Amino acid sequence: EGRLEVLYQGRWGTVCDDGFDFHAATVACRQLGYTAAITWTHSATYGQGEGPIWLDNVRCGGSEGSLAECAHNGWGISDCHHGEDAGVVCSGQRLPGNSPQATTTGHLGEVMRLRAGTHPGEGRVEVLRHGEWGTVCDKQWDLAAASVVCRQLGYG
Known part of the structure; x- marks a missing residue:
């Protein structure tokens, strides 16, 4: 559990809570190697991050393999401040045989x-x-x- 951060273009940044919901939390937790999301948090429950706010208005269906596959405003396009950083609480059980997947990185969003x-x-x-x-x-x-x-x- 904690503040959700993503790596993009070699820099860590946060995810704004605008539009972030249980479906997005489910995708984030699965991407981190957990079986499911328990809940998500808003308003910087786990403290305010630093650096860029990479994702805003993240809209997932819940079946995506990563947050990069969800709809969003575009990398770094945000009207948020760090008081709106999203967080997740994932189930304590890791997916068997599944290493956590990296969050997005690179100029192409790999x-x-x-x-x-x-x-x-x-x-x-x-x-x-x-x-x-x-x-x-x-x-x-x-x-x-x-x-x-x-x-x-x-x-x-």
Whole structure:
């Protein structure tokens, strides 16, 4: 549970509570690797964030794979202030065999995930682009690239 933040263009920012609802919380929690949302919060319940407010008027149906797939005003287009930061409370149980997926990042709004690993934090790197998941080619893949992916997926 906590304030919801997303990584976009290498910077962490918050999500405004305008339009944010249980469907959006469900998508966010699933993207973080949890089975479900318990509730969502508004008015900076978990404190005010800093930096950009990346998403405003997020409208999800509930079945999307990530917040990037939900309708919103556009990255960084917001009339909110940090007193309107959204938060989520997710179920305490992680999805079995499913590592948490990164929040959106990159100039194209890519979303990354790990698939087919035997343990959390292991697996094939996949990227969502134009609504389709694809694998990452290993040509010139090195420890530095792996470290970036691990950080983006929340593995320090």
